[in-house]
Amino acid sequence: MGSAYVVGTFDTKGDELRYVAELIRETGVSVRTVDLSTVQQPPPAGTADVTAPEVAAWHPDGAGAVFTGDRGSAVAAMTTAFARFLPAQRDLDGVVGLGGSGGTALITPALQALPVGVPKIMVSTMAAGDVSSYVGASDIAMLHSVTDVAGLNRISRQVLGNAAHALAGACAHPIPSGDARPAAGLTMFGVTTPCVDAVCHRLADTYDCLVFHATGTGGAAMEKLADDGHLAGVLDISTTEICDLVAGGILAAGQDRLDAIARTKIPYVGSCGALDMVNFAAPDTVPERYADRLFYPHNPQITLMRTTADEVRAIGAFLARKLNACDGPVRFLLPEGGVSALDAPGQPFHDPEVDAVLFDTLEREVQQTERRRIVRSPHHINDPEFAEELVAAFTDIAHVADVTGTVTGTGSTSAAAPNDSTSTARS
Numbered sequence: 001m002g003s004a005y006v007v008g009t010f011d012t013k014g015d016e017l018r019y020v021a022e023l024i025r026e027t028g029v030s031v032r033t034v035d036l037s038t039v040q041q042p043p044p045a046g047t048a049d050v051t052a053p054e055v056a057a058w059h060p061d062g063a064g065a066v067f068t069g070d071r072g073s074a075v076a077a078m079t080t081a082f083a084r085f086l087p088a089q090r091d092l093d094g095v096v097g098l099g100g101s102g103g104t105a106l107i108t109p110a111l112q113a114l115p116v117g118v119p120k121i122m123v124s125t126m127a128a129g130d131v132s133s134y135v136g137a138s139d140i141a142m143l144h145s146v147t148d149v150a151g152l153n154r155i156s157r158q159v160l161g162n163a164a165h166a167l168a169g170a171c172a173h174p175i176p177s178g179d180a181r182p183a184a185g186l187t188m189f190g191v192t193t194p195c196v197d198a199v200c201h202r203l204a205d206t207y208d209c210l211v212f213h214a215t216g217t218g219g220a221a222m223e224k225l226a227d228d229g230h231l232a233g234v235l236d237i238s239t240t241e242i243c244d245l246v247a248g249g250i251l252a253a254g255q256d257r258l259d260a261i262a263r264t265k266i267p268y269v270g271s272c273g274a275l276d277m278v279n280f281a282a283p284d285t286v287p288e289r290y291a292d293r294l295f296y297p298h299n300p301q302i303t304l305m306r307t308t309a310d311e312v313r314a315i316g317a318f319l320a321r322k323l324n325a326c327d328g329p330v331r332f333l334l335p336e337g338g339v340s341a342l343d344a345p346g347q348p349f350h351d352p353e354v355d356a357v358l359f360d361t362l363e364r365e366v367q368q369t370e371r372r373r374i375v376r377s378p379h380h381i382n383d384p385e386f387a388e389e390l391v392a393a394f395t396d397i398a399h400v401a402d403v404t405g406t407v408t409g410t411g412s413t414s415a416a417a418p419n420d421s422t423s424t425a426r427s
Contacts, residue, residue, distance in 0.1 A: 002091035003032040004171045007082075007107060008098040010047045011037040013149055016098055016160060017048075023164035024096075029171050032091070036082060036106060038066060038074035052078075058085040079106045086110040093171040094119030096163050098149050101126055108134040115228045116221075119170035123163045125149060137220035141166070181208040182232035184394070185222040189214045189238040190298075191340035192273040196237055198387035203394070207232070214238040214274070216251045223260035233266050233398050235390060237381075238273030239319065243307055246314045248287065249278040258322035265328030267397040269390055272339040273381055275315055275358060276349045278305040296348050304342070306349045309357045316361030323366050329397035330372040333389060334359045337380030344380055 006021045010033075021031045035048035036055060056066035059081035066077040086095065087110070095114070097107035104124040111120040112135075120140045124131075127144035135142065143163050147155045184207040188196040200209040210225070212218035219241045225231050241253035261268045277296075280286045280303045286295070294306040307315070323330055336359065342349035363374050375393065379386040 001030065001171075002093040003030040004167050005032050005034055005086070005089070005092055005095040007034040007036060007086075007095060007110075009037045009103055009106075010035040010052075011039050013098050013103070014047060015152055016149055016156065019152055019157070020096060020098065020160050020164045023161055024168045027165065027168040027172065029093075029168045032089075034082075034085075036078055036103075038071065038078050055085050056081050058082070058088075060084075075102055075106055079109055082106065083110040083113050087113045092118070093174070094121075094167050096121040096123065096167045098123045098145075098160070100124070100149055103149070104134055108136075108140060111140050112136045112138040114138070116225060116230070117175075119167055121163050121167050123149065123160060132217070137217060137224040179208045181206060183208045183210055183225075183230055184233050184235060185225060185231045186211050186235045187214045187219060187222060187238040187273070188212070189240050189274040189340070191277070191342055192238045192381055194341075194382040195273065195387050195390070196235075198384055199235060199237065199390050202387065202391045214240050214251070216241050216244065216253055219253050219257055223257070226260040226264050226266055229264075231266060233394060234261060234268050234270075235394055236261075236268065236270040237390065239270060240274030240277065240279075242315050242318055243275055243278045243311070246318065247278040247305070247307065247311050249305075250281055251279045258319075258326070261328065261330075262322070262325040265326070267394065268326060268328060268330045269394045269397065270319075270323070270330070270332045271381065271390065272334060272355075272358060274340045275312060276307055276339050276343040276351070276355070278307060278311075279303075280305065294348070296342060304349075306351065307354065309354050312354055312358035313361050316358050317365055320362060320365035323372060326372065328371070331393040331397055332362065332366065332374050333386070333393065334362065334374065334376045335381040335383075335386050336376060336378050337383060337386075339381050341382060344382075 004024050006017055008017045010017060017033060021033050024031050033048040034050040034055060035052045037052045053063050056063035056078060059065045059077055066074055066081055068074050095111060099107055104122060104126050108122055114120060116139050121143060122140055123143045123145050125145050125148055127142040131142045146159055147153060184203060186196050186209055188211050196211060203209055212222040226234060241251055242257060243249060244252035281301060283303050286303055290305060296304045298304050323332060338344045339355060344350055366374050368374060377386055377389050
């Protein structure tokens, strides 16, 4: 059994951090405290198990890059150092951080760098608002501090105690995967659900199918698992997040979408799922420049906009650039019968001419090789036959990967220890 890490700036939040650490120790879980203070003269020795200079030594330019005397540059540099330090700790069973806006921004990049499944809790004054930048594609549990993290009182003791006991329980009772099958990642949207369900059903005997909702964070979460080495392959059936990236929708992928596939070289089967739509919130949130476009009210909170020929041309070009960077086995299937439930005969987004622009762009711009192929299919994406084609393509390239020894994960959360003798990395 390793340790629960309690992290924060001991120069300003020492009482609170020590309180959390002691509550965890009382449960029988080992604790390691880490000081992230950025002042020129750190708190006295013994305040934390790992001192701020020890963490700062993990900065690529050494501890001097952290203790600059300027708060802004010091916090930014300590953020970098801590993001290298934390994933390298071999005794880490879980982590809890405490902070206001600055502390939350300092701590959470390191939490994001940890593998999914490692318990991670952030008690923060910022947790009642938009926490997407703090959580990213990870499984960080954000807990609102209610009062400021500025002393112990009847409220903070309760909130911090809940965080301490939650982490202690997670560290003391880890959940085994309980599944010997390799994992496959799949992307799904409501309008591609029949396809993804059919693929999962066909693969269930061989693969543990992990389905990700293609909402921007879903694709990012899938790729984080690929980077962490958790996935044996990907069926990226619903690449719709790229529509929102291109056209300014609310469920956009990042510019790094598909980069993890290139890095890891894992088997990849992709398709055009829901590339016929851009997502906005309620109708009155749609940008004025789109006033004359074709819309479909998915529900009161989501308004869908049909993509145009120019937009799918840009989407296809984006996909082509990303696929061309992939050296692992790749198959990308084009469902000529339609790319979503709304893109079918009689449905509001049915537009074979626009779809043809997308397909032609992909076929023209993807540099096809023996390992990287574009495959046309006459079927609609939700036809059972198309699901069978996806499974056949995945089975084929997964076998090729097994034979050739394609890398299935980079373990990107590891970091080299600093040369500084104050390094605390576990071997």
